[in-house]
Amino acid sequence: MQAPGFRGVVRGLAGVLVAGGLVFGGWWHWRNQDVTPAEYHLRGKFGAVVPWPIIPIHVSVLPDGRVLAYGTDRQGRQGADEVIDVWDPRKGTGPESHLVLPNRTGTDIFCSGQIIIPSTGQVLLVGGDRTVNGVRNWSSPDINFYDVQTATIKSGGRTLERPRWYPTVMTLANGEVLVLGGRLDLEHYAPIPEIYNPQTGWRTLPGADKDELFGAQNWNYPRAWQTPRGDIFSINRLGDLYTVTLDGQGGFTKLPQKLPRGHSYLPSLMYAPGKILSIRMGGLTYNIDINQAQPVIKRAAWSGLARFNATATVLADGKVYVNGGSVRNDDNGTGILSNRLSEIWDPATDKWLPGAVAHKARLYHSVALLMQDGTVLTGAGGAGAKNAANNLDAEIYYPPYLFKSDGSGQLAPRPVIKAAPDFISWGKGFTLESDAPLGRFTLIKMGSATHAQVYDQRFIELGFKQKGAVYEVSAPENAFIAPPGYYFLFAVDTHGVPSVAKIVRLDTPAS
Template sequence: MIAVRFFPFAQRERYLKALFFFSLMWLLPGFGGVSSAVASESTAHSEGEFGPLHDWPIIPTAMMLMPDGRVFAYGSNTNGTQGGKMHYVIWDPSMGTGMDAFEVLPNTTDTDIFCAGQAHIPGSGQALILGGDARVNNIRNYANSDVNIFDPATDTLMRQTQSMAFKRWYATAVTLPNGEHAVLGGRNDRFYKGTKKIPATVATFSPIPEVRAVDGSWRTLNSASSDYAYGALGAASWFYPRAWVNPQGNLFILAPNGKMYSLDTSGDGVLTKYSTKIEPSQASLSSVMYAPGKILTIRKYRKAVSVDLNDPVKPAVSAAGYLAKDRQFGTATVLANGQVWVNGGSSTGNDLVGAALDTELWDPDTNTWETVASAATARLYHSASLLLLDGTVITGGGGAQGPLTQLNGEIYYPPYLFKTDGSGEFALRPDIIDAPTTLVNWDQQFSVEASESIARVTLVRAGAVTHAFNQETRFFDLPVSEMANIVTVQSPASPNLAPPGYYLLFVWNASGVPSVARIIQLG
C-alpha cells in the first residue's frame, strides 16, 4: 500500500507537484541522478519536519484550539500592526493553509483584546477573553477590565455586561476544578514620562486575583493580594503569571524569580508561599504542564527544571537537562505522545541576532533534549505554537513590535507521523471508529474503537497559548491492558488533575503512530 503524505489538501497538492518535478530533475544528467549519487536518508522519523511557510491574514499572537477543531486567533490588524479595532481569525486546518481556510472577522466589541488573558469555558465550547490593551491620551499599552466571549457556534466575539474589578493587560486565566475561572496578574497602568501636553503616569499593577463564577458573576480574592506572586515585583511576575491547578485543587504559581506559591481560590482567597524555590527565569521563557501535576519550566542559562506538585506538602524539584540554545520568547508545546517540543526564541531577546531556527525536543522518559527540525523563519515576541487534532503543531506570528512582521505560519510534523525506515514518508495512521460523544465523568471507564489494534491511548487538553505560555495544556496516558481494536480505558481521576473542558483523544498503533484525535469533554 502506498502511503500519501498527510499534509492538508492545499499543501499536499503543492507537495506532490514539487515531488514530481524534482523526481524528473533527479534523473537528468548533471543534476546528481541515481547513477552518480545515493539519495540521503531522511531524518523526519527522528527530527520531524516543517511544512511550507504559509500566509496568515493577521499575526496570530494568541491561539486557541476550539472543540470543533478550528483555531481561534487574534493579535493584530490585517496589516500586522497593533490596534484597538484589530481583527480576529478562525482557521479551519481541515481546509489546508490557503487563504480560503481563514475567516477574517472585525472586532466590533470596542475592546482592544491585544495581549488579553484567555481560557476555554467548559460545557459551552466558548472562549473567555479577559482584559487587554487601552489607550490613554492616545498612548497604547495601558489596560482594560472588559470581559468578552468568543462563540464558535456563531463565530462572534461578544462583550459582556459585567467587567472585572481590575484592569488587566497580560493577565493569566486558569480554569478551576469547579468550572470557574481565576484571573491573576496583569498591568493596570503603564509608566509614561509625560510631556508638556500629556501628564506622566506611574506603572501600577493588579495584585489582587479575581474569580469568575460559572454564571458570569465575579468576586475578588482580597485576602490573597501579593505584589510578589502576581503583582509588580518578583521579576515581572505580573506578565502572564505561570499558574496551574495542582493535584490538591489549588492554584500553583511559579514566579520568574523562582519562588513558588499556592492560592486557595475559595472565599476571599488564601495565598501561601512554599519554602521550595528554584533558579530564576524570565517572563519570556516558557513553562508547560507535561504530565499530571508535573511542570517543565525553562530557566535562565538554558537550564530546564521539572517541578512535581503531587506531594501535598511541598513541590519536588529535579533537573531536566539543558537546552542547546537560549530561547527567549520561544514556546514549549506538549505533543500527542507527551514529549515537549520547544521552538523559536532568541538568545538576544526579541532580536534576530540570536534567533534559533532549529527546534528542540524533550523526552520525559529519558530526561534528555535533542535538537530537531529547523523552521524557515524566526518566531520571537508575539509568536505562538499550538497542538492540532492531527498531532501536528501550528507555529506562527511574531512582531508588533518586532524585528519581523510575521503574517505567516508553519506546521511542524513530529517524528511520530513518519515511517521509521528513513524514507521520509508518512506512516499509515489508525482511525478512531468510535469514541465517547457525550460528557465523560472523572474516574470513569469508557470504550474506544479503532481501525487496528490499539497499543496506547493519550489525552491532551485543548490548548490556549500566548506569550510563550499555554496554561490550558495537560497530558495523560490512559493505560491499555491488552491490545485490541476495542479497548476500555479510565478517565483521569479528578477535576484537580484534569479540569473540566475539552481534550484531544489519540489512539496509537503498535508502530507508535497516532490517529487524528477526537475531542471529548470531561465534566
C-alpha cells in the same frame, strides 16, 4: 625548553583557528541545516511558510477543532479591535481555510487572556489593550465572548474588578476560570486574583492580593497551575514558589524552595499530572513535581539553547516540543542569536533531541499550539515589539511520530478512531474502536497560546484493556488532574503513530 619561534606561534594559532572553526562550523551546520527526509522520523519536519490574515499572537483551539487567532489588523499592526481570524485546519492553509470576522465589541483584545469556558464552549477573552490620550498599552476592564456556533464575538461588559493587560487565565477543577496578574495601567499591576463563574459572574480573592505574588515580580502572564490537591502553584520570575488557596477570601504560602532566576518570556509547562518543566535563564531546565505539598525539584538536562520568547508544547506522545526563541530577549531574528532549531524533550529519558529547523525565527509575540491532527501550529512574532519582524504567517510542524521509522521520510499510516464517545466523565471508563492495534491512549487539553505560554495545557496517559478491536479506556481520576473542558483524545498504534484526535468533552454528566 626552547620558546616557540614565530613560525611555531603562527602554526599554533592557525591550529586553534582551524579547530575552533570546525567546532563552530559543525554547530552552525547542526543548528541551521534543515533535516533531510531520512531524519524526519527523528526530528520531524516543518511545512512551508504560509501567510496568515493577521499576526496570530493569540491562538486557541475551539471545541470544533478550528483555531481562533487575533492580535493585529490585516496589515500586521498592533491592535485587535478590528478583526479576528478563525482558521479551519481541515481546509488546508489557503485563503479559503480562513474566516476573518469583524470585532465590533469596542475592546482591543491585543495582549488579553483567552480560554475556553468548559460549560459553554465559548472563548472567554479577559482584558486587553486600551489607548489613553493616544498612548497604547493601558489596560482594559472588558471581557468578551467568542461563540463557536454563531462565529461571533460579543461584549461581556466592563465586568473585571481590575483592568488587565497580560493576565494569565486557567480553567479550574470546578469549571470556573481563574485570572491572575496583568498590568493595571502603565505603572501599576493587578495582583488580586479574580474568578469567573459562568452562572454568577466574578469574585476576587483579597487574601491573595499581594504584590509579591502576581504584582511587580510576576504580573506578566504569571506561570501558575492548579495542583493535584486543588490549590494553585506559581513560579515567579525570580524563582520564588508560592501556593495559593481559592476558598473564601483566598490565601497564599511562600514555599521554602527556590528555583534559579527565570523570565516572563521563558516557557514552563505542566507536561504530566503534577509535573512541570521550567526553562530558566541560560537554558537551565528544572523538573518540578507538585504531586505532594512540598514540591520536589530536580535539575533536568540542559537544553543548551537560551529560549527567550519560545513556546513549550506537549505533543500527542507526551514529549515536549520547544520552538522559537532567542538568546536575547529583544532580538530581531536576523542574526545568530535566534533559534530556528526546535528541540524535543523526552520526559522518560530526560534528553533533548534536535527537532527540525524553522524557516523563520519565532520571537516576541510568537506562538506554538498542538492541533487535532497531532501537528503543531507555530507562527507569528512581531507587532508592538521593539525589534522583532512582523510575521504575518505560520509554519506547521510535523512531529517525528507522523513518519515511518524506516528513514524513507514518508508519512506513516495512521490508526483511525472508528467509534468513541463525545462526552466522558472522571473515573468512568469508556470504549473506543479502531482499525489498528493500539498501544496507548493520550488525553491532551486543548490549549490557548500566547506570549511564550500555553494556558490549560495538560497531558494525561489513560489506562486501557483490549477486547479484540474494542478498547476499554479509563477516564482521568479527577478534575484536579484533568479540569473540565475539551480534550484531544489520541489513539496511538503499536508503532507509536497517533490517530487524528477525537475531540471529547470531559465534565459531570447532566442529571
